[in-house]
Structures are given as structure tokens and as C-alpha cells.
Amino acid sequence: MSYITKPKFQYPGLETNDVGLSRRDYEGTLTTLCGGCGHDSISAAIIQAAAEMSLEPHKVAKISGIGCSSKIPSYFLSKAHGFNSVHGRMPSVATGANIANKDLHYVGISGDGDSASIGLGQFCHIVRRRINMLYIVANNGTYGLTKGQLSATADLGSKTKTGEESLYDNIDMANLAIELGASFVARSFSGDKQQLIPLLQAGLTHKGFAFIDIISPCVTFNNTDSSTHGYKNTWENYIALSQVDFVPMRKEITTKYEAGKEKEITLHDGSVIHLHKTGNNYDPYDKENAQHHINQHKKEGKIATGLLYINQSTSDLHELQDTVDKPFNRLTNHDLCPGSEVLDDINETFS
């Protein structure tokens, strides 16, 4: 599809949001992924999420590694800077970018090969460092760009298109993120826009490290009936622990919720996450409970989705390190250079 030039036409009457932008202002270049790829649904969900919450595109930095997943940043928010770095190393690049300018939104896009194999070490450490960002894993259980090898998130016994069966247990990225101290952990499905969009909005708003594991089927290499990452299995075994609504700050809450079956989570900027229809009165503040639910569902061949865990009391790296309010990339000579008189004193200590 990449030979088609994306049309620039825009209906004059297209609805605009609070910052005067239409949905088209949030789009990226035309996708080059396979028709039906789950990743394109993720791009579409990000576009809708950002447009609805009136995010200013240029205040977002999109950073990715290598692989099909890491192409996604091209396909949304073309007014935002993007950085397609090296395989498995998006976390370090995102860390540096975040330290350089604390005032932007950082969206890291990675895949299961990128984050669960070659970049597993970097993934663990960015979680530990509490980088304030939204980290997305577009999880399809396979290596798409190299034509269908099993990835480390492929479930035990899951089969690829060529019949190769996974002999090893999978790495559950959401569970790992909770274990390592991520303060917002969700799982969703590229096919469930209703759930994914509010989760993306909440993740973008959350202050701290927000992680969303998105099951995103690879239509070409890993969408067979015997694959646990295909559309069929995901639709059949997909359990939403709760339904999620996101209400950005300053917006009026219009939906009516059933009393007693609803949880309201107010984020640092006043935005609100509503969880309703929570099965077993699911408590997303309880770390051990969240991990228990994930494991329990897995045992039954089910996929637990929704907002799995949230903790709003952690500090991000800038708070932990107590950095100045002004972004580092705006500090000047005057802010940074101690000058010759100080150097004279330092010379004294070496004479």
C-alpha cells in the first residue's frame, strides 16, 4: 500500500477539538504494514485518543526500536518528532529524551521481540527508573519482519503459521511491569477500540511509567487458530476485568454509572478514570491481587485485560533526582557554566 500517496484533502467542516485541531491533524503517514495488521488499529486508536483529549501533537515525542511495531510511530501524529532507534534500545533513548526535556509527553512504541527479547534488560531498567511516559508493547507473539519466528511472549504450545510450536513458557510483560514497579499497567487488544482508547488516554495522562501490553495480531504470520495471539483466540478468551472510561480534565462527566459497581480514579491533573462493571469488585490498587488475576486467567487460557494496576503515589525520575523545573535542553551558558573565577579556586585545590 505504500505506493499510494496519502491525500491531504480535508473537509472544511471537519470537527475540531479544544486546541483547534481536527482528527486529521493527528494522523501520520500512510501505513506500510500488512492489510489487517493489528498495529494499524493501534495507530488509529492513538490518533483518536490524542485528538479527543486535545493533546498538542508537537508536545509529544514518539520513540521506537526496530521491528513491525516500531514502524507504528510513523503512522500517527506527524507533527510530533519521532525517533526510530535501534533494536531493543528504545527504553534508553526514551530515558535520555525524557531527562533532556521533562515538559513533553513521551510515547514509546515497542514490540514483543523488541521489548521481551533483545531489549528485555532495557525494559526492566526503564521501569525501575520511573520514566514519566507511556510505553506500549504491540504484542503479536511473533517476529513479523523476519517472517514469523516465535517470540518470547508466545504462549507455551502456541503454534506459528509454519507449525512451529513454542516449547517455552512466555514472558508476561504486564506482570513483569507490575513486578518491577510500573505505576500504571494495562492490557488491551488492538481489536477493542472501546477499551483501548480510554486506556491510552489514561496512560498518556498518568504521571509516571505507564505500560500497556496490547495484543495485536499478526495477520500474516501468527493468526492461525492454534496461535494464542491470533484474532480468534483473543476474541474468545478475552476477559475485561473492568470497563474503562476516561474523562479528561475540565470535561463534564455525563455517563451515569450503576451505584456500587464503579470505581473513580482521579489523576494528577484532574482527569478521571472510571472503572465500571468490575468483575469480582476488582481492585486496581492492589499489586499482588493484580498479579494473581493475571496468573489465574492465564491458567484458564484466558487473557486478563483492562486497567490491571495503578499507583499514583510514586515519583518519576525527575522527582527522584530532584532536577530543576526548567527543562535541561533550555538551560544556557548562564545556567550551566560556573565561569573563570570558580575555576581559579578549583585550580588552587590542585596546586
Add this chain to the structure above:
Amino acid sequence: MSDLVHSTKIKAMPKVNDFVVKFANVNGSGSASANNMFAKAIFRMGIPVSPHNIFPSNIQGLPTWYEVRISEDNYLGRREGVDLMVAMNEQTIKADIQSVVPGGYVLFDSSKALANDLIRDNVNYLPLPLKDICLREFEKPAQRQLFKNIVYVGALAAFLNINFKVLTEMVSEQFRGKEKLILPNIHALELGQKYVNENFEYPLPLQLKKSNKTAGKILIDGNTAVGLGCVYGGATIASWYPLTPSTSVVDSFGKYCNRLRIDPGSGKKKFSIIQAEDELAAIGIAIGAGWNGARAFTASSGPGVSLMQEFLGLAYFSEVPVVLFNIQRVGPSTGMPTRTQQGDLFSCAYASHGDTKQILLFPSTPKECFEFAADAFDISDRLQTPVIVMSDLELGMNEQICDQLSWDDSRVYDRGKVLSAEQLEEIEKFGRYQDIDGDGIPYRTYPGTHPHKGSYFTRGSSHDVNAAYTEDGDVYAEVMDRIALKFETAANYLPIPEISNQAKHRLGMIYLGTTTGAIQEVLDNLAKKGIALDTLRIKAFPFHQSVKEFINDHELVYIIEQNRDAQLKSLLKIECNANEEQMHSILSYNGLLITAQHIERNILDSMTTLENAKDVPA
């Protein structure tokens, strides 16, 4: 014991301000600070001194040496042979005593008798019952061990005529705020001095005389200077993974940032230090920060730099500024982690796969470490590419005399071609990799600058002049050619070589980095034999045009470097198209700093006839 002294006393050559003292210790025994105090006292007497740590990759129990060269002539390289050995390590004492020059001295702990096979008839012994003295004078076991080192420094003060007041002042400075420690240390110094006073004729013929050669100079190690240079150069982010011998770069940066980079109003920090999970992350963090407009660096050594190769290629091709300090150590592989080498020239000059080239800077003194560190950020921002500062263990971890550090307060950081929102307003179409100025350097923008102009997609995959992905070979080649042009422009921003004479003599020498310390000594000694050479010190890669001219202007040029494979010579062949016949390699790669004697021997050996060597003035 004094019998031993008298019975073996042989005639010593009087040497004033020109000898080598070597301390043989066990690592972890507290000798380092005592030995440093010894060297610094000599420096404070105005006498040029160059200490060299020869230490193990170990925390406690293995042999370690501290070699102090004292040279009124200001020869700061290592010199072969030891005039006075402070033999404190039983594991190595035999070889240590063997290394003393005839007529030299051995200071040893005479609390235990010296074995017969350790007695040479052509050296002088200075027996000092260190253990007995400390057992008598100090109560705590730790003190008894630690103060042995201070007692021998006190004894050396008497033997060598070190101004005692200089030592006591240093103790007071060192323990400022810990007053309880001052008196026992001074007491230990006095014990050593007193013992010599009562048992020996002193000072020895080997002695120090106050001089004025260190006025206006400082004694500092290269890594400390690098860390300070990063503070002055405006670095806000250091991401690193601990690795000898680079660790103290970030230690120094952190120390000075905590003093100089705290916002006075809020008490908050204008810096961030990230100890990464590995070197890949360390450079990845620095690149992410550089991309986003903050000055960032990492410091490492061979094994870490090997891990950084892929990222260095990304930064080269996507044109992101980043500064890397490579404090070289002995490779390949783990090699000798605590020994020095200039062995990473190849792996850094063309770091990463594909057609790449990297900017290298070669400091030779701590002052240059400071200056090149600060300059590296300007160069990297200007050229939008990595800059690798090639120091080494010798320079990084040893104190060296150099001129005082200086800073021009009118200097403004060169952030290179970065477009502001206002500038973007005036531009019709921004293209990240367009060569607007014809110098190969494109314009860039920081994320978040303008609501709808200037955004682009940075990638390590092939891209066109607007940063869009392309698989069009011609478009790819156009970008690659433009980057090559940028590296031609680079010469204008790099420090130029230091050349003694362009073509006064038939012979020349080319060298870089820590080889520099030996060069003046080589020239002076060869001049006494009627041999004269022109010299060129390389300060940066890609090489300046004058390097090629220098080689062309000489019949024979000695290429002096500290690695096995003549990496510098090969780079000169590749980059300057230099003739193999016109270059003669002098190599040293045993992990110790190259000596003037080694260079002289090799030059003399290479001369087939004396005729060749005769000086021919232009």
C-alpha cells in the same frame, strides 16, 4: 641492621632533582594516599614530578606499584630503572630489588631480617623497622598497618631532603574537618624522620632541592579534568556503566555538579547522572538526550565501547550529537584492565558497521582533557555527530603536572544549526537533511519547538533529505555523500596538529596522546648524538591536511604509538595516502607508558648508517 647499611654501602652517584622512586606495596593496604602525598610534596617544592600507578585489577592483596619520576628538566614520561625502591611487598621484593640501578637504594621494613638472596652488593639498603615502630606507637591494628605508610614517607622526607613543613601542611589540608586524624598522621611522619635522624647519615646523595619549575602549574589527573570540562562545557546528563579506568570521569562530574550545578533558589539539580544497566543503555540515554537538545555524555573503555558500536552508527547516520570519553585500557577482550594502551584507534575511527567515520580527539595532558571535554560538546553539536575523546588509563588515572585550567568567560556554547520557532516561521519547507549551506551540515530542530513546522522522523534506516524512509539507492547515496562532505568540513572545527618544524629536518616523528610526555626527552637526548627530528602531534581525527604535508615533506617519519598493530600508521595510510616506505613504526604495548629510552633505542636501531641520521638543515 645498620651493619647491613655499612657493610653494603657502595658509592652512590649524587643525583639532585633527577631520579625515580618506586613504591612496591600490597593493594588495599592504604599506601595510595601516603604515596600521593610524597609526590605532591615534591610538586610543592617546585620540582617537576610525574607519578605513575601500576596497579592490579583487584581490591585487596595483590601487588601494586607507584612509580615517581622526578625531573628538573620537566621530562614527565616514564624512565626505565629505579633509583630508590620502597620495597613494602614481600610477594615481589626479589624482583623489586633487582630492578634498582647499581648505586641505587632499597628502603625496606627491617622488623624482619632480609633474606640472604635479597642482598645485592651494588645497591644501598635503608633498613627501617616500620612494623616495630608502629606496634610500639599505635594501639589499633588498623592504625598499625596504615601508619607504616606514613612513617616511610616521613623517613623519605629526611633521606631526600623534603621540606617537612610541606608534608605537615598537606596532612592538615587532607584531614580538614577530621581534626582527630591530623595529629597521629603528623606523629607518624615525625617517627620516620626521627628514626632516620638517629640512625643514618642524611640526606642521601640522591636528594631534592627546592626549585621554581612548578609555579603556576597544577597536579591533576585526566579523568578529574574531563569531568570538570563536562561541567564547563554545559553537559547536563551523564549516563554510564562502571568500568575501569573510566569510572572516575563520572565521579568527578558528579562531585563538581553537586558543588556547582545546584540551583541557588530551589536547591534543585541542573544535572542528572544515570548509572545504566550496561554500556548500550549508557550511550542510548546520551543519544536520546542529545536528540532532544541537552548535552549528554558517557564515559567508558574498550569493552564498553565495543558494546556501543551499533548506537555509534545510529548517531552517525541519523546525525545526533553525543560525546563519548574512551579511557583506553589494554585489549583485546578484558585484556589488562588496569594497564594503559592506545589500542582503540581502529575500533573508534570507523566505529559501527557500514561506511562510518567518527570524530576523535586526542588529549595529551589533563589541561587538554579539560579543554577537549568542553570543546567536544561544541564540536558534536556543530557537526551533529558523535565525538569520541580518546584518553587512556595513563592520562586518566595518574596525576600529571600541567598548566592551570582556564576558561574564557565570553565563550558561548556553539549549539550548531538548531532552528528556533521564529526561524521555522520564516522557512517555507523544513527538510532535516537538506544541505542548505553547502558544508554538509544540515539544520535540525528540537522536539516541541513549533506547533506545525519542523517535526521530522529520526531513523537509522535509509532516508531522504526530508528524513523520510527510502529504499531508493540514489537518494541513499546522496545522503551518504553529504555526510562525507560534512566530515571534510569537520577539519575546520577540530584542533589542529602541533608541529615543531614543518620541514627543517629529513626526519620526523608523529605521535599523539600520552606518548607526548616522552618526546622532549627523546629530542634532547638524540640532539646530543647529533640527530634532529621535526615533530607533529596529532590532536584529532579526521586528520588535518598538515599531517599529510608533514609526511610528504620528510624522508622518513617515525610513527610512535602504544599498540601492537600500528593502528595510527594504518590510519595515516588510509586517510593521508601516506607511503609505507616513508613511515617507520615505533610501538610499545606492554601496558606501561612508553618511555623515551624505548623510542630512542628504536630510532637508533632503525638507522642503518650514521649518515642517514645526520642532521641536514633545510
